[in-house]
Amino acid sequence: GESVGLHLPTLSVQEGDNSIINCAYSNSASDYFIWYKQESGKGPQFIIDIRSNMDKRQGQRVTVLLNKTVKHLSLQIAATQPGDSAVYFCAETDNQGGKLIFGQGTELSVKP
């Protein structure tokens, strides 16, 4: 069945270090991917997206990499800050009726 899974449920990093959060997806038809950040008591917050015709996209301190060959997605956060502590979700869609399929999430903890 459809699934989007994360390799690491928890990640602890030192402030200032770079963080890498990984995600595997199984639907070959998925052509749009989004990373979300969710803080306690809040809804998911859009971080960055990427379409399947790209393999890399950069934002402010964040980079998303897409490897369609192995169906792998990663989120890189540069110079991680305490405010980056949250649960990160990857999501995929094949543009069929606006349905996003979410991974289980990775909890990022940043130590000062």
Add this chain to the structure above:
Amino acid sequence: KAGVTQTPRYLIKTRGQQVTLSCSPISGHRSVSWYQQTPGQGLQFLFEYFSETQRNKGNFPGRFSGRQFSNSRSEMNVSTLELGDSALYLCASSFLTGGLNTEAFFGQGTRLTVV
């Protein structure tokens, strides 16, 4: 520009009752999706509406229903509530262009507790 607004933020209901949740999307967004978030199941897709039509539906029982109005506001209804329906219900809106989804923005969610 106002974000996605969900009301109410918190709700406590008794088993067997029914509940209606509301979502106002970002101005100009015509696609509204609903998700259920629980610790055990994570984020699960409920349904999506575009121009008042349900385009897609997740694997939830018929007790879960929704609708969208001409101003793109959406409501979801859960009838005959069960304890397992306790969850954070999230609404997301997005702007479709050329038939492609664009980034979906989420509201703060409605925390439903069934007792």
